Amino acid sequence: GAGVSQTPSNKVTEKGKYVELRCDPISGHTALYWYRQSLGQGPEFLIYFQGTGAADDSGLPNDRFFAVRPEGSVSTLKIQRTERGDSAVYLCASSLASGSNTGELFFGEGSRLTVL
């Protein structure tokens, strides 16, 4: 499709389990962002990729969270030893240019993670 694709759309897991969330950005978009959105709040920045490298991972809450983008396209957000507080909607966005661009972000529909 033409838009940002995120899978799975919903994920229910048990506390302590490992989870992977996938993002397929718009073709040709070099910048990719992960955000987390809790109910009643705006998106919270997690990590930004420019190409294959993580240009800024300052938003990752702790070392249980990790993200990769090995070929500069698809990205995977990985969460180890999940906790109930990790429950949220994880949003992926992509854009055409580098971090200095003034253009808009294109968002996927999100992956809703529920940790029981």
Next chain:
Amino acid sequence: AQSVAQPEDQVNVAEGNPLTVKCTYSVSGNPYLFWYVQYPNRGLQFLLKYITGDNLVKGSYGFEAEFNKSQTSFHLKKPSALVSDSALYFCAVRDGSNYQLIWGAGTKLIIKP
């Protein structure tokens, strides 16, 4: 520190009436301002942006926003609301030297027939 405030959790407007969704911001440099809309079970969609130039910017679906530097505001407006405008609206800001967007908490807009 950069911040965005959307002072209203919810705005109720009758269909056909004008609507305003408020946003104020704080940045250290020149602000880049954005409005996004989120429909139920859908991803965030870009509506409009202010980077430089004319203080009144026009965007998708008939929406517009006015940049007011002295009041550090960027309120979203539409002359005549539609029921289909009902959604969650987010204001976001970044300064020119930083790509990170800072987001408001969102305002739920309800348009009643």
